[in-house]
Amino acid sequence: MSNINIISNESVPSSKKKIIVLGSGPNRIGQGIEFDYCCVHGLLAIKECGYEAIMINCNPETVSTDFDVADKLYFEPVFWEHLWDIIELEKPEGVIVQLGGQTALKLAKKLHERGIRIIGTSFDNMDIAEDRGRFSGLLKELNIPYPEYGTAFTADEAIEVANQVGYPVLVRPSYVLGGQRMRIVINDEELESAVVNLLKHIPDNNILIDHFLDRCQEAEIDAIFDGDDFMVMGVMEHIEPAGIHSGDSNAVLPAFNLSPMEVTTMELYAEKIARALNIKGLINIQFAIKDGNVFVIEANPRASRTTPFIAKAYGVPFLNIATKIMLEEAKLKDFKIDKKLTGYAIKEPVFSFEKFPNVNKELGPEMKSTGEAIRFIKDLRDPYFRTLYKERSMRLSK
Structure with missing residues (x-):
């Protein structure tokens, strides 16, 4: 049988x-x-x-x-x-x-x-944002400042690009999660080692070599675009300086130390990018601010890990709104949005180093946190905030 x-x-x-x-x-x-x-x-x-x-x-x-x-x-x-x-x-x-x-x-x-x-957003437009090279090309077309960059597929090509854009450089692959395999390097020897290691774990990846803007402020915007109208959900300023992954940074909502001109410039650039990509729904854009100049680092054409944080801080159902816009069942003008936040909200990264005792605890461009929490403060005199800001100042002075 x-x-x-x-x-x-x-x-x-x-x-x-x-x-x-x-x-x-x-x-x-x-x-x-x-x-x-x-x-x-x-x-x-x-x-x-x-x-x-x-x-x-x-x-x-x-x-x-x-x-x-x-x-x-x-x-x-x-x-x-x-x-x-x-x-x-x-x-x-x-x-x-x-x-x-x-x-x-x-x-x-x-x-x-x-x-x-x-x-929601089409595949090709999402791919422009995901592909580091294509996205930098878009920023150039839009006349939006970004760190000098180049692309490479081998260690030799990467060294050539790095010497053109100038050290230090940020080495990063495309299409990765949580800053995987990202490194900041300061010379040819470190760069070669980083690229060989990257290609070993992520073969055939397009490697982007960015000039690293040292000692600058980082910030980010989460926004919704419906094809006609653009709405900034929130502007967050990182307490940690550049070089630490956004997921590992304490982020303050709203921005606490940026000038009105810098915030307005960020919002202008965010809208230009959302319109150019024809975003339908959510987008997250990350910025570096140095000497009053705003540079775009990257864009994520999706919900970010800070989207729930903003929604909870302001008490607005942003995900419900964005989903109905993706489905073309509503427009931004159909919603009455009332942000309610007294003082500031701080996104706190949560680490689990006690469970991984042999892991390097030094923070950098590759994410290490395993979650996040939210803390509300009345003003910037709050002891918790002042401690965080003091630690930031100590890092910058090194």
């Missing part, structure tokens, strides 16, 4: 119009619970718009994988093979990749190649 393998499928598709939301998978350094917040609010907005909300995620410790959040949950790894099987079965109106962090965003290319609708 021959053995017959019978494959069963307990998932029965409904006749409703469906939207799939991709989660961020397991919590890891660089990406964690903050994107679960984004996914949950996105799922609720999808249901409010009359669609069947389908969640794909594989983290049992998150709210997005509770059975009563989405209409249907696929507890599966956020890998292409699993996603494609689900898409073939469910036949959704489209897939949202903006809410699940870098893991979800990386699947946009395969969705685009298979002709699956990506809800």
Whole structure:
């Protein structure tokens, strides 16, 4: 008697119009619970718009994988093979990749190649922001200042570029999570070692060599664009100086030490970038400010880890608003947005070094925090803030 393998499928598709939301998978350094917040609010907005909300995620410790959040949950790894099987079965109106962090965003290319609708910003426009070389080219077209840069595929090419832009330089690959393999180097020997190590772990990656703006202030903006109107959700100023990953920095909302001209310039550049990329939904842009000049470092065409922080600090459902804009069910003008914040909110990184005793605890461009918390202060005389700012001054004086 021959053995017959019978494959069963307990998932029965409904006749409703469906939207799939991709989660961020397991919590890891660089990406964690903050994107679960984004996914949950996105799922609720999808249901409010009359669609069947389908969640794909594989983290049992998150709210997005509770059975009563989405209409249907696929507890599966956020890998292409699993996603494609689900898409073939469910036949959704489209897939949202903006809410699940870098893991979800990386699947946009395969969705685009298979002709699956990506809800919100198009794949090509997201790719411009993700590809460090293409994005720098866009900034040049828009006449927006950015650190001098060059691209390379080998160590020899990288050394040539670094000598053109000038040391110190920031070495970074494209399409990575949490500043993975980013390094600040000061000479040819360090650069060669960094590039060889990078290509060993991420082969065939396009390497970007940026001139590193030492001893400058970093800040970032989270915003929503609906194709017509642009809204800044929040302007955050980092307490730590340049060179420390944004995920490891204490960020103050609103900015506490930037001039009105610097903040206005950041907002102007952010809007120009959002319009050029035709963003539909969320975008995060990071800046370096030195000697009164504002430089754009990078843009993330998705929800960032600071999006929930801003939403909680101001008491505004920004993720609900952004999701309805992605779905083309609403415009910014349809919402009455009232930001409520007395004093300042500080995003505090959370580290787990006690669980990894042999890990280098020195902070740099590669993210090491495992989460974040929020602290509210009435004013800048708060002892906690003053301690943080004193530590920053000590770092800058070294």
